[in-house]
Amino acid sequence: MRNTFIKALECIAGNDPRVVLLTGDLGYGVLNSFAETFPSRYFNMGISEQIMTSAAAGMALEGNVVFTYSIGNFNTLRCMEQIRNDICYHNANVKIVSVGGGFSYGQLGMSHHSTEDIAMMRELPHMRVYVPADPEEAVAALHDAMRHPGPCYFRIAKNGEPKLSEKGADYDISKIHPLRSGSDVCILGCGPLLNQALKAAEYLEERNISAGICSVPCVKPLDVETLEKIAQQYRMLVTVEEHQKAGGLGGAIAEVVSGLNNNAPLLRLGLQDVFTSIVGSHDYLCDKYELSARYIADAIASRMT
């Protein structure tokens, strides 16, 4: 997903001289082509996310579309106040690209697990938040962001995510998208964890529970219209995300459905207010923290019965 996203950015930059890319000294082997093609619009700002973020705001206010690139929590939590005051308050046209959401950097440890970013970013006024699940969603998110001047956040995965669905010509990234139809329960997810949700639906089928799956790549602004329909259509809603249970996609959806009449109950699956103190592969950590397909299926089945 990461490489596809950066390649798409390079295409956009070829047609749009406003596009500038800043990195916090990360992206070895990823940003080389952009840097060589657009040397005057590429800056390695050093290992210093605060100045990268503030300078991005300054450049954006001068008419540029500025992308900040880093991994994990470095260009989000590290410079949260710069994002709030310098970018968001000024509605600066800065696009924050963080590679390796959730457990993508599984073996590198908790410093590199970004598990609070969605909550932090979506809390900020003016910010749009994209959590794509496959490379096509990532590219669609990028094009959508270019149509919306102002702050955007992209949580980009990097482990060779497979294509989850066919996207037609009228595909709209800002909408909730069905990946699988069902009739009892609807699982809403964002990011590559949707793969686990799809498998979970198969396990549930064996237990005679019909699960629909939806991708919610645009966590903010949320597609409230579709969500309201879903909330009336199913007996239960479930959210899955590689993120703390509080404040992320589950939190965003809870905020909407709690205001509806006769809405389906909501089960939120995510990290249970814990830090990840062990390491492992992406799949291993998803399982360890009870977000793998079998845990998702079990959690749903036990709530349904």
Place this chain on the structure above:
Amino acid sequence: MTSEDLAWRIRCHAIDMVHNAHASHIAAALSAADILAVLYTNVMRVDPQDPDMPERDRFIMSKGHAGVAVYALLAEVGFFPVSELERYYTDGSVYSGHVSHRGVPGVEFSTGSLGHGAAVACGMAMAAKMAGRTHRVFTLVGDGECNEGSIWEMALVAQQNKLDNFTVIVDCNAMQAMGSCRDVMNMEPFADKWRSFGWQTIEVADGNNHEQLREAFSTLSDGKPKCILAKTKKGKGISFMENNLIWHYRDPQGDDYLRAVEELEAAKP
């Protein structure tokens, strides 16, 4: 209007504004008044009738807590009516204690949390270079503000990108919130730090002296970003406020206010 006239008017408004509003930070505004006045009278290219003129020089007040001085400055220069200053700190007003751009013509950028404005200004200077534009970018930071790590991140990026269109002025009033800079967080040798970070560094012995400031601003660039260390007096212009930490917090009332007004009247240029 001469820069001396302008600085005096900034001080008069600032004293009245904090008196009426019971606002803090008057001493920080008084130390910076001369730098602001010289910038807007003799150095920068701005047009109050056209605040967004593309070729304008940019200024960001990084020490946003001295906002009262910026509002007084911009009103006197003509960005908005002087009568607007009465709204400072009042219910529903856009004139906040820390500088905010929304609804205030002439304010380039909102600040208040230290170590932000100078870094944004650095980005603006980079953008000007990128676009091949010739306007310059100025920012005023506090010496206490230089405790912030982001200032030194900015210092590195500016020298790396050879931003000779960028000037940082440090209002070296030698005091910060809880005491003297030297006692709280000694940054000496301060000028050496800026030089070693790759900046053309100019020390101004009296940063409240307009001639000395003008000379510093007119020093020819040597291709590096420029840092002007202006040794000012905190509370400058009101005898009992000078170098007295309490006036970072207190607002002049009663006899203090009358005395401040008297002293300013006597100092009218």
